[in-house]
Amino acid sequence: xxxxxxxxxxxxxxxxxxxxxxxxxxxxxxxxxxxxxxxxxxxxxxxxxxxxxxxxxxxxxxxxxxxxxxxxxxxxxxxxxxxxxxxxxxxxxxxxxxxxxxxxxxxxxxxxxxxxxxxxxxxx
Amino acid sequence: xxxxxxxxxxxxxxxxxxxxxxxxxxxxxxxxxxxxxxxxxxxxxxxxxxxxxxxxxxxxxxxxxxxxxxxxxxxxxxxxxxxxxxxxxxxxxxxxxxxxxxxxxxxxxxxxxxxxxxxxxxxxxxxxxxxxxxxxxxxxxxxxxxxxxxxxxxxxxxxxxxxxxxxxxxxxxxxxxxxxxxxxxxxxxxxxxxxxxxxxxxxxxxxxxxxxxxxxxxxxxxxxxxxxxxxxxxxxxxxxxxxxxxxxxxxxxxxxxxxxxxxxxxxxxxxxxxxxxxxxxxxxxxxxxxxxxxxxxxxxxxxxxxxxxxxxxxxxxxxxxxxxxxxxxxxxxxxxxxxxxxxxxxxxxxxxxxxxxxxxxxxxxxxxxxxxxxxxxxxxxxxxxxxxxxxxxxxxxxxxxxxxxxxxxxxxxxxxxxxxxxxxxxxxxxxxxxxxxxxxxxxxxxxxxxxxxxxxxxxxxxxxxxxxxxxxxxxxxxxxxxxxxxxxxxxxxxxxxxxxxxxxxxxxxxxxxxxxxxxxxxxxxxxxxxxxxxxxxxxxxxxxxxxxxxxxxxxxxxxxxxxxxxxxxxxxxxxxxxxxxxxxxxxxxxxxxxxxxxxxxxxxxxxxxxxxxxxxxxxxxxxxxxxxxxxx
Numbered sequence: 001x002x003x004x005x006x007x008x009x010x011x012x013x014x015x016x017x018x019x020x021x022x023x024x025x026x027x028x029x030x031x032x033x034x035x036x037x038x039x040x041x042x043x044x045x046x047x048x049x050x051x052x053x054x055x056x057x058x059x060x061x062x063x064x065x066x067x068x069x070x071x072x073x074x075x076x077x078x079x080x081x082x083x084x085x086x087x088x089x090x091x092x093x094x095x096x097x098x099x100x101x102x103x104x105x106x107x108x109x110x111x112x113x114x115x116x117x118x119x120x121x122x123x124x
Numbered sequence: 125x126x127x128x129x130x131x132x133x134x135x136x137x138x139x140x141x142x143x144x145x146x147x148x149x150x151x152x153x154x155x156x157x158x159x160x161x162x163x164x165x166x167x168x169x170x171x172x173x174x175x176x177x178x179x180x181x182x183x184x185x186x187x188x189x190x191x192x193x194x195x196x197x198x199x200x201x202x203x204x205x206x207x208x209x210x211x212x213x214x215x216x217x218x219x220x221x222x223x224x225x226x227x228x229x230x231x232x233x234x235x236x237x238x239x240x241x242x243x244x245x246x247x248x249x250x251x252x253x254x255x256x257x258x259x260x261x262x263x264x265x266x267x268x269x270x271x272x273x274x275x276x277x278x279x280x281x282x283x284x285x286x287x288x289x290x291x292x293x294x295x296x297x298x299x300x301x302x303x304x305x306x307x308x309x310x311x312x313x314x315x316x317x318x319x320x321x322x323x324x325x326x327x328x329x330x331x332x333x334x335x336x337x338x339x340x341x342x343x344x345x346x347x348x349x350x351x352x353x354x355x356x357x358x359x360x361x362x363x364x365x366x367x368x369x370x371x372x373x374x375x376x377x378x379x380x381x382x383x384x385x386x387x388x389x390x391x392x393x394x395x396x397x398x399x400x401x402x403x404x405x406x407x408x409x410x411x412x413x414x415x416x417x418x419x420x421x422x423x424x425x426x427x428x429x430x431x432x433x434x435x436x437x438x439x440x441x442x443x444x445x446x447x448x449x450x451x452x453x454x455x456x457x458x459x460x461x462x463x464x465x466x467x468x469x470x471x472x473x474x475x476x477x478x479x480x481x482x483x484x485x486x487x488x489x490x491x492x493x494x495x496x497x498x499x500x501x502x503x504x505x506x507x508x509x510x511x512x513x514x515x516x517x518x519x520x521x522x523x524x525x526x527x528x529x530x531x532x533x534x535x536x537x538x539x540x541x542x543x544x545x546x547x548x549x550x551x552x553x554x555x556x557x558x559x560x561x562x563x564x565x566x567x568x569x570x571x572x573x574x575x576x577x578x579x580x581x582x583x584x585x586x587x588x589x590x591x592x593x594x595x596x597x598x599x600x601x602x603x604x605x606x607x608x609x610x611x612x613x614x615x616x617x618x619x620x621x622x623x624x625x626x627x628x629x630x631x632x633x634x635x636x637x638x639x640x641x642x643x644x645x646x647x648x649x650x651x652x653x654x655x656x657x658x659x660x661x662x663x664x665x666x667x668x669x670x671x672x673x674x675x676x677x678x679x680x681x682x683x684x685x686x687x688x689x690x691x692x693x694x695x696x697x698x699x700x701x702x703x704x705x706x707x708x709x710x711x712x713x714x715x716x717x718x719x720x721x722x723x724x725x726x727x728x729x730x731x732x733x734x735x736x737x738x739x740x741x742x743x744x745x746x747x748x749x750x751x752x753x754x755x756x
Contacts, residue, residue, distance in 0.1 A: 035511065035512060036512050038508045038510060043366075043422070043423065044364070044365075044366050044367060044422075044508075044510060045364070046510060046511065049361060049364065084506065085505060085506065085507045085508075086506045086507065086508050087508070088507075088508060089508050089509070089510030089511060089512050089513065090510070090512035090513045090516065091507040091508065091509060091513065096499060096504045096505050096507065097495075097507060099491075099495075100491060100492065100495045100507075100509065100513075103487065103488065103491045104484055104487065104488040104491070104517050104521065107483075107484050107487045107488070108480070108481075108484045108521075111480055111483060111484065112480060115476055115480060118394075118395070118465060118466070118476065119465065119466065119467065119468045119473065
């Protein structure tokens with residue numbers, strides 16, 4: 001259903017070309033930032049991938065801020081204060097995400113210790 | 125009449141599955157061959173019954189029987205025949221029918237092959253397969269009945285979402301389900317091994333062919349899904365870390381770990397417990413995937429809470445199957461044979477270290493996919509876990525796997541020699557450096573991850589070629605490893621290319637020419653075309669770079685029944701890149717009629733899917749070996 005809605009919006013926006021910043025370095029920053037910001041009305045797409053109006057507005061906003069001289073961190077903080085943690089596709093490390101970020105390392109460590117006894121001791 | 129017959133057949137299958145879950149169990153414990161044979165007959169009968177139901181539903185779809193709600197909701201008389209056939213499994217109810225069809229197919233296969241399987245093992249595996257069948261047949265009949273009729277029948281149907289009206293629907297879901305659900309056979313056999321006393325450590329060989337078969341199909345299904353998303357969804361990505369994609373990747377990762385440990389168990393009698401645990405986990409992850417995709421929980425935790433019937437049902441099945449198997453494992457694991465130990469530097473050692481990384485990656489994927497749902501459900505706040513999280517965690521976890529998978533095949537079983545193995549890595553090192561140098565030359569020195577991936581792909585491809593040369597007299601005997609590893613190496617090179625994608629979007633009108641990313645594009649003509657059930661504007665574009673001159677025909681389609689537009693992209697793949705051109709809807713811009721155009725260059729992209737298919741062939745080669753050994 002959502003995909004269908006998105007498709008209705010697909011290409012209904014003629015001004016794609018105007019989104020791109022003239023300076024390639026600034027544009028590259030905008031693309032990288034766009035990967036990290038979620039289109040908040042979509043299911044699980046970044047603002048770069050989404051065809052929704054909302055995502056386009058966000059893309060334009062990011063570029064506007066970049067051309068005003070904002071740093072990447074400032075833009076992410078701005079988006080976060082406006083829309084909450086939900087907008088960050090890479091969740092910040094904080095009390096409710098310690099587990100999310102810690103679990104891979106924890107798993108690697110615990111499983112590593114657990115498989116150790118399977119190796120034959122050198123002397124045998 | 126036929127649809128009623130189908131409904132009856134599926135209802136009867138539920139009853140017979142119940143018998144299949146009980147009778148062979150008694151047969152095994154009483155050593156009663158007659159009861160075991162009854163179990164085999166029941167498994168075959170259940171397959172025939174479910175197939176009857178499935179083909180009855182397909183018949184209703186093909187003959188436009190709109191008195192069946194499922195057909196009325198998902199079909200239309202003008203829909204092309206191919207999509208009437210594939211439309212059988214395009215809806216929730218239909219896809220669950222496909223799920224159970226494959227489940228009972230694997231049940232029937234366990235009943236028949238391999239011929240030398242110990243009777244008690246076969247009996248218990250059939251019973252467990254029957255239990256899964258009971259759960260999912262009940263799920264279909266009580267929550268997702270595809271045979272419900274409507275009276276009076278509507279004059280025509282509501283048609284199928286045009287996105288699904290694509291040949292991809294013929295390959296992707298059946299391939300994916302053959303893998304996903306195929307792992308039920310591995311689960312059943314692992315449970316049967318756990319129920320059987322005094323087993324030989326090498327009995328894991330009875331798991332091998334089922335793992336290879338399911339894994340081969342799962343690899344194929346995921347590859348087809350990725351390709352379909354790439355060209356049909358119209359925005360040119362091949363992997364989005366979308367929860368639905370993750371749901372298929374989870375059992376693939378644990379299945380990959382299982383594939384390797386089952387080899388160590390079958391050949392060397394090592395790692396039997398680990399193999400059995402992974403067998404249980406892999407099918408549990410298939411069930412978790414089914415839950416995530418079928419419950420609607422991904423759209424929102426809240427919509428799930430509003431209409432929880434289906435979700436709770438699958439969740440209960442997941443809990444019973446996983447919980448039951450894990451309890452069985454906990455009760456029996458310590459009685460299993462110890463298995464042989466091995467040196468850290470050995471073939472088994474390499475397999476195990478890679479298993480460690482692959483399982484960690486799998487656990488990370490499960491965590492990342494479920495975390496936002498659980499956190500929200502527990503009131504811990506709303507966070508998003510998307511591509512940047514998975515790239516940051518999965519890539520570092522899987523890169524060592526690529527390094528080790530090139531190296532480990534040159535280590536001997538039990539105890540290997542590093543120096544000896546390193547001597548075989550010359551071509552791998554050469555291709556790694558060549559790939560990095562070629563990348564630097566073609567794309568400049570930005571995006572370090574691109575070079576790392578190119579180098580890793582070159583390393584694996586080089587190692588596979590060396591491995592094949594070393595085994596040139598026994599290619600068939602080593603085919604699963606050779607094809608599997610080569611395919612992964614090739615796919616990784618293709619994936620590396622996507623770091624250097626060039627995406628351009630602009631507007632054009634007929635007659636315009638434009639220079640983009642080194643290509644000269646001309647919009648030559650625009651024509652109205654009438655498809656079988658859609659109208660389209662077809663653009664003719666000439667794309668020129670140097671001597672390379674191609675004509676591309678992207679379409680902007682409109683499906684009147686669903687009033688839905690769809691962009692049909694034009695692709696031109698070659699060895700180095702894929703050119704990708706999408707045409708947008710016509711815009712009135714003053715007096716001019718312009719079109720949004722998206723032109724993308726995807727370096728090396730075709731190799732992603734070629735590599736995926738080669739990898740899948742590795743799994744099938746292993747199945748062919750079992751055939752040849754007259755196992756079957």
